[in-house]
Amino acid sequence: MNQPTTAAWLNKVPEVTLAFWVIKIMSTTVGETFADFLAVDAGLGQGATSIGMALLLAAALFGQLRTRAYTPWIYWLSVVLVSIVGTQITDLLTDVLGVSLYLSTTVFAVLLAINFAVWYAQERNLSIQQIVTPRRELFYWTTVLCTFALGTAAGDLATEALGLGFTLGVFVFAGLIAATAIAWKLGGNAVLCFWIVYILTRPFGASLGDLLTQAKTYGGLGMGATWTSTLFLSVILILVAAAQLSSNSQKSIAQ
Amino acid sequence: MSRLDSLVRKTAIACAIALIGLATACSKSTDAPPATSSSQVGASQSSVSKLGDLSEFQVIAQDVAGLVNQGDLALAKLRIKDLELAWDSAEAGLKPRAAADWHVLDDAIDQSLSALRAGSPQPANCKAAMDALLKTFNRLQGKA
Numbered sequence: 001m002n003q004p005t006t007a008a009w010l011n012k013v014p015e016v017t018l019a020f021w022v023i024k025i026m027s028t029t030v031g032e033t034f035a036d037f038l039a040v041d042a043g044l045g046q047g048a049t050s051i052g053m054a055l056l057l058a059a060a061l062f063g064q065l066r067t068r069a070y071t072p073w074i075y076w077l078s079v080v081l082v083s084i085v086g087t088q089i090t091d092l093l094t095d096v097l098g099v100s101l102y103l104s105t106t107v108f109a110v111l112l113a114i115n116f117a118v119w120y121a122q123e124r125n126l127s128i129q130q131i132v133t134p135r136r137e138l139f140y141w142t143t144v145l146c147t148f149a150l151g152t153a154a155g156d157l158a159t160e161a162l163g164l165g166f167t168l169g170v171f172v173f174a175g176l177i178a179a180t181a182i183a184w185k186l187g188g189n190a191v192l193c194f195w196i197v198y199i200l201t202r203p204f205g206a207s208l209g210d211l212l213t214q215a216k217t218y219g220g221l222g223m224g225a226t227w228t229s230t231l232f233l234s235v236i237l238i239l240v241a242a243a244q245l246s247s248n249s250q251k252s253i254a255q
Numbered sequence: 256m257s258r259l260d261s262l263v264r265k266t267a268i269a270c271a272i273a274l275i276g277l278a279t280a281c282s283k284s285t286d287a288p289p290a291t292s293s294s295q296v297g298a299s300q301s302s303v304s305k306l307g308d309l310s311e312f313q314v315i316a317q318d319v320a321g322l323v324n325q326g327d328l329a330l331a332k333l334r335i336k337d338l339e340l341a342w343d344s345a346e347a348g349l350k351p352r353a354a355a356d357w358h359v360l361d362d363a364i365d366q367s368l369s370a371l372r373a374g375s376p377q378p379a380n381c382k383a384a385m386d387a388l389l390k391t392f393n394r395l396q397g398k399a
Contacts, residue, residue, distance in 0.1 A: 019264075019267075019268075022271070036343065040339060040340060040343050041340065043336075159350055159351050159354065160350075160354040161354075163351045163352070163353075163354065164351060165347075165348075165351035165352075166347055166348075166351075210347035210348075213344075213347075214345075214347050214348045215345070215348065217307075217308070217348070218345065218347070218348025218349065219348070220347075220348060225344065231274055234274055235270075235271045235274055238267045238270045238271055238274075239267055239271060241267070242263045242264055242266070242267035245263045246263050246264065249263075
């Protein structure tokens, strides 16, 4: 509390805790199901849904960039919307423009690398804890968008090229996440490990969602999209509400 | 502050665990018959494709084609929504089995959807699209 941070611009991102990862993984599934629901069930079509989501994302990011300190509900709303838009960018490239998944996976990986390079060149660090300037925050969200697009493309590539289904996918991606976590415990670079896990949680969340939603004929648990989304959304709301409450109480103590 | 904090946090985690536990319990009770070998069971039948049993989708497509042949494009447009929903929700289950075949069928379904959903749908276009779709089903099932 008594650290001399600039009063005008406080840290804008949450601490990386278990709750952080749970919300991150579940928001991926909820975002995708919700976008699917709008496009197919509600019959809005892919085009209208994409435009609507992009506008919502712009509004949420505008709110996120304008707040003075980390505000859980705005932050997580932005993550959910980035997740949806990142997925839609990949889908648009693959389905409408016919770009091969090998190419889009490579391009997103390169874009991510360039973003990191520029971020490092400008800031001399890639801190994920000290997002305390507008420029750093822009780098942060650009990175998040790239990781979602890359995670989607790489996950789809694993399905298309390797025939990796969701049942095996859950174990493969969980294993890769665990390996990264061990590497971090053994002294691996924290920022690098964070972003690797951030990418991997995209296909992991998608596989987990599929495992719950898909019919038993396909090896899923047959809970259906509605129940799975309701369950995940409830967990997200509880965890975000808890974060919001504790951040409010900290604020009132600090004042 | 810290006491309220930890109380909120503990409550949240307890709720989350309860929800996940509930979901696991629910899904276990209905998950009793292991359905892992369903694709092998069907493999002996001649009408099974690399994607597995497609009859669920084929039946709807035949319905739609029947309506198109009767000239009822409005009802056909309504019915093909069922195909879109069923096909879309099964994507994660079907695609990994044979991605190339999945795309062939997905394209054929897309063609039919856009023919029936055109501003003023043309009977000839709809019929051609539905014929092509039914042929695709037959081809994937090794029947044509």
